[in-house]
Structure formats: C-alpha cells, structure tokens
Amino acid sequence: MKKALVVLLVLFLALSLFARGTEETGSTKAGSGNPFEDYIELIMYSSGSSGKDTEKVMTKFNEKLKERYNTTINVTCLGWDNYRNQYQLILTTGEPADLMYVNPNLYSLYAADGAFKDVTDLFRKYMPTVHSYFTEGQLAQVKVDGKLFMIPSYESNFAQNGIFYRLDLARKYGLEEITSIESFEKYADVIAANESNLRVIDGNPEQTMFQLFKANYGFESIAGSNTSIIMVKNYDDIHNIIAYPFTDEYVEWAHKMKDWAGNRYWSSNALSSTMDPWSSIQVGTSAITQANADGAKNMMGYMATKLPESECAYWSFANLTGYSYVNPVTENGYAIPTSSPNAERALRILEIIKTDQELFDLWMNGIEGLHFSLTEEGNIIKPAVGVDPSTVNNHSMSGAQYAMRVKNLMRNDAGVWDGYDELVAWLSSIAVLNKFGSVSIDYSDVQAELAAVNQVVQQYGYPINIGIVNNVDAAIDEYRKQLKAAGIDRLLDSVSQQMEAYYARNGIS
Missing domain, CATH: 3.40.190.10 (Periplasmic binding protein-like II)
Incomplete structure (x- = not known):
C-alpha cells in the first residue's frame, strides 16, 4: 500500500511539473527546455x-x-x-x-x-x-x-517636423534657402510656374500642410498624435484645449491653402493619389517632402543614391515655434x-x-x-x-x-549630411519639456463620437486642409456643423478632463 502511495505521489508531482512547464512556455513542448x-x-x-x-x-x-x-x-x-x-x-x-x-x-x-x-x-x-x-x-x-x-x-528623436526640399531647384532660379513661410511660398511659386516635370508636392500634401499649420500657430498635439483635431492651443497655455476647426486661425489657414492649391502646388486629385511625397521626391517628381530631423538625415542618404545630381536642404518647423522637444x-x-x-x-x-x-x-x-x-x-x-x-x-x-x-x-551614416550634427545641436539648445506627448488618452467612453468625428474629418476636413473646395467659408461652416452632429463637444470635454488630470498628476504647469 505504501509503495502504491509513493508511486501515485511521484506521478502526481510529474504531472504537476508537466502542467507548469506547459503553462510557462506556451507553445513550447513540456520538458524540452527549448522555447x-x-x-x-x-x-x-x-x-x-x-x-x-x-x-x-x-x-x-x-x-x-x-x-x-x-x-x-x-x-x-x-x-x-x-x-x-x-x-x-x-x-x-x-x-x-x-x-x-x-x-x-x-x-x-x-x-x-x-x-x-x-x-x-x-x-x-x-x-x-x-x-x-x-x-x-x-x-x-x-x-x-x-x-x-x-x-x-x-x-x-526630436518631434518637430520640417520641409525637406530640392535646394538645387532654388539655386536654379536664384532663390535663397527656405527660412520662413514667405520664402517657402516664393520657392513654391517658382517651381509651380517653371518646372513642368515635377510638382511642389507630388502626392497627398495633407500631412505636410497640417504639420506646417500647427507649427505656424503654435498648436500642440496631444499624446503625440499627428491626426487628432483636438489640441493644446499653445505651449504656454496648457489648459486651453481646442478643436482647431473652430478657431479663427484655421479659417485663415484654409484660405491660404485655397491660394496654394490654386497656384498648383499640388494636384486637384491629390487626396486620391497613390504616391506619397516621401517616395515622389526620390524619383524626381516632387520638390519637397516632410520629415523630422532623423527623417531628413535618412532622406539625405536616399537622395544621394536616387538623385545624386540633386542638392537638398532642410528647414525645421522649430524655426516657427522657437523651441523643440524630444519625443x-x-x-x-x-x-x-x-x-x-x-x-x-x-x-x-x-x-x-x-x-x-x-x-x-x-x-x-x-x-x-x-x-x-x-x-x-x-x-x-x-x-x-x-x-x-x-x-x-x-x-x-x-x-x-x-x-x-x-x-x-x-548606425551613423558615413559623411552623407554634414549639417545633421549642427541641426541636432541647435534643436538641443532650444529644447523644452515635452508637456503633452506622453499622456495616453482613454477613448473608451467616447468611442462612438471618436469614430464619427474621424469620419467627418476625412470627408469634410481633408479637402479644406489642402484647399480643394469651391467656397472655403461655406465648406468650414458645413464642416463645423457635421463635427457638432458627430459629437465633437463630448469628445473635447473627455480629452480636456483627462489632460487636466494628467497635468495635476505630473505637476505640469
């Protein structure tokens, strides 16, 4: 009887170890020791x-x-x-x-x-x-x-984006480097008027223009989002949480986008383009694309390979904000x-x-x-x-x-862009605390509103954002109306409450 009990106990322990091994290793076969x-x-x-x-x-x-x-x-x-x-x-x-x-x-x-x-x-x-x-x-x-x-x-990596562009085309027409929105317009006007084989932006320009819009007015993204329409109004006024389509700044910018689209900076069918500016500039059909500092460094390498006859430069949007921060x-x-x-x-x-x-x-x-x-x-x-x-x-x-x-x-690139270290040193010298990027917003209570708002942004907002609407003011009125119907107020209230709690929890002011 004693022997039988010992055998049963040994079997029980063996089975327990088998089960534990299976549980801990998932798909690994028990006892193999090889995950x-x-x-x-x-x-x-x-x-x-x-x-x-x-x-x-x-x-x-x-x-x-x-x-x-x-x-x-x-x-x-x-x-x-x-x-x-x-x-x-x-x-x-x-x-x-x-x-x-x-x-x-x-x-x-x-x-x-x-x-x-x-x-x-x-x-x-x-x-x-x-x-x-x-x-x-x-x-x-x-x-x-x-x-x-x-x-x-x-x-x-530094969060700020910027304009990566063909400097050789600027030199061709006697233009200086891009250092402001005004000099960007001069560059774009000349390219659109004189270069028949490429566009200022070949492909969908919405994200590039959206990043430029934010930097121009000092709007700050929440949780690092590049797409959300809910933002902080500016770095020094963190409690002013906004839905940017309802601001005067957006109306002003939308009219500028209408002018730029009318000047043929991009195609009237750009929203449906299957090409993106990042790819287009490498094949010589776009004069600019969007990039952060790290992306600009990589693009310098790509352009040296794909279009070795070109010369490129970079204008960081930190020039507009006056500060930078690390992601x-x-x-x-x-x-x-x-x-x-x-x-x-x-x-x-x-x-x-x-x-x-x-x-x-x-x-x-x-x-x-x-x-x-x-x-x-x-x-x-x-x-x-x-x-x-x-x-x-x-x-x-x-x-x-x-x-x-x-x-x-x-890996560091071997001698592709001498200006990268200088750029990073400058961004480091104007770096400030990233107040908004590390928060995680919980949308579980406003999932329906979020989905509806995002749909409205794509249908009504994107065409305005790149100026391909007939009447800007009428289009914005309809956009705002549709956002209200989609639940933008409840979504804005939810994000605002969470941001205030985040500020208080982390001592951010």
Whole structure:
C-alpha cells in the first residue's frame, strides 16, 4: 500500500511539473527546455509602405531567423492612406496577429479597450535586456491604468517636423534657402510656374500642410498624435484645449491653402493619389517632402543614391515655434493584439532582434554588400561600396522599422549630411519639456463620437486642409456643423478632463 502511495505521489508531482512547464512556455513542448522547438510564423502589421527590395531582404532575414530560432516573420505594410481603418478591422474582427506597429495615436485608441495584451510582466520576463534600457519613469509614460500594452522603441528623436526640399531647384532660379513661410511660398511659386516635370508636392500634401499649420500657430498635439483635431492651443497655455476647426486661425489657414492649391502646388486629385511625397521626391517628381530631423538625415542618404545630381536642404518647423522637444518613448512601438496565439514567442524574438547587431542590421538596413557597407568605424554607406546605385532598390518597412529602433545598435551614416550634427545641436539648445506627448488618452467612453468625428474629418476636413473646395467659408461652416452632429463637444470635454488630470498628476504647469 505504501509503495502504491509513493508511486501515485511521484506521478502526481510529474504531472504537476508537466502542467507548469506547459503553462510557462506556451507553445513550447513540456520538458524540452527549448522555447523555440516548435516552428512559428509570426504575423506583423505595420503602417506605411514597403520597399521594392523588402521581400528579398526579408527572405534572407527569415532564413537566418528560422535556422537559429525556428521562427519567421511575415510583415504586411498597410500603406499610409488607409492603415487606420485596416487596423480597426483587424483588431475588431479578432484576425490573428502577433505584432502591430503603434504610434501614440494608435496606442491611445486601442490600449484601453482590450485590443492589446497586457505585457507589464511579460516584457520584463521575456525581454530582460531591452527592459533594462528603460527607467521606471519612462515606462510609466507608456502605462494605461498602471498596465503596459506596448514594447516601446529605444531612441531619442526630436518631434518637430520640417520641409525637406530640392535646394538645387532654388539655386536654379536664384532663390535663397527656405527660412520662413514667405520664402517657402516664393520657392513654391517658382517651381509651380517653371518646372513642368515635377510638382511642389507630388502626392497627398495633407500631412505636410497640417504639420506646417500647427507649427505656424503654435498648436500642440496631444499624446503625440499627428491626426487628432483636438489640441493644446499653445505651449504656454496648457489648459486651453481646442478643436482647431473652430478657431479663427484655421479659417485663415484654409484660405491660404485655397491660394496654394490654386497656384498648383499640388494636384486637384491629390487626396486620391497613390504616391506619397516621401517616395515622389526620390524619383524626381516632387520638390519637397516632410520629415523630422532623423527623417531628413535618412532622406539625405536616399537622395544621394536616387538623385545624386540633386542638392537638398532642410528647414525645421522649430524655426516657427522657437523651441523643440524630444519625443516620448511612446513615439513608436509594438503591441501584441489579444488575438495573438504567440505572445511569448513574439517577445522573445523582439528581444533577439533588438540585441543582435547582425539581425538588426538586416531588418533596418538591408543586405550587407548590396544595400550597405560598413566603414572601419562601423558607420554605414548606402548602397554598398562598388554597387551601382541605379541597380539597388529601396528596403523599407516604415513603422515596422521605427518600432524596432534601439539607439545603441543604430548606425551613423558615413559623411552623407554634414549639417545633421549642427541641426541636432541647435534643436538641443532650444529644447523644452515635452508637456503633452506622453499622456495616453482613454477613448473608451467616447468611442462612438471618436469614430464619427474621424469620419467627418476625412470627408469634410481633408479637402479644406489642402484647399480643394469651391467656397472655403461655406465648406468650414458645413464642416463645423457635421463635427457638432458627430459629437465633437463630448469628445473635447473627455480629452480636456483627462489632460487636466494628467497635468495635476505630473505637476505640469
């Protein structure tokens, strides 16, 4: 009898250990000790577009990842024009997805409504090295109701955007560099009047003009959103929360946009364009695009490859505001949808890529010897030395790369733009506290209003924002009427209350 009891006890303990092993490792087979024993294809979704060579790069990347960790990653870039709607569809239908790029706007929209997994404990458990990069204060910026739903990128970028433009075209017509909106208008007028093979902005100019609008009047985005119509009126008046379409400044700007559209700065069909200015300037059909300081540095490299005969320059919108600030850690990151069956594997693989220089370089820069070479100092040359630039296509995965950034693995460009260090030094010298970027807005009580307002913005606001309406004042009247009907007042009240609570909680004044 005693022997039987001992046997039963041993069996019970064995079963308990089996169950615990299965619970802790998820898809890993119990007792194997290998978290990568089962092959898994991770599904990732990202904003933005992919480059022509990205499939080639990812094939090589996945070969290495599968060989070492029995995992591959299937990345789908959803474009720039409609990715928000596709995100909503993926997250609301429960379509299986393991990783999704998120920016502050997307994070605020979905973190509080159960769309993403709580990774508060999982981040530390499965990504210990990357977790150690962040202070508790930084991670507190990302938390919603005390919980973490994002793996943030690890970088320090200045938030301000600016105009990246073809300086050689300015020189061609005897113009100086762009230093103001007035000098921008002179540049644009000359290009529109004299250059038949390109536009001032080829593609959809809405985001570029929206960023210029905000900087011109000192409006500040909340939670780092580049799209929300609810903003802080200015940096020094933080309690003045507004819906900008109801301001006099918006009316003034809308008339300017009507003039610029009439001067043919962009196509009358620009809203439906399948090209974006970022891509268009690289193929010589656009004179300008929008970029922050980091993006301008990257674009200098692209233009040196794609249009080596061109000369480019950059005008930061910090010249208009008089200050700059660093983006919060919520700027870019990955979230794991609740529909993911592979949360543990996804986090383990992120830890590996973000700490392995070879895999990181492949993901971020492409294939060494083709897309890039490295100097003795470890700086990057694009394309690779000895490779004809005309034979090399771009590797890009937009948000999927932004979220992967780790500043200690990022490569510096080898001598592409001497002005970058000077620009960053200037932005650092005028840097102020980022009062608005790290807040996470909970829209769960106003989801219906938010969806309705966003629809109105797209239908009525975007055409006004780029001046393709017949009567500006009548269009704004109708826009405001539709926003009221959609629930803008309730949405504004909700955001305002949360901002006041955020200010009080963090001692911001």
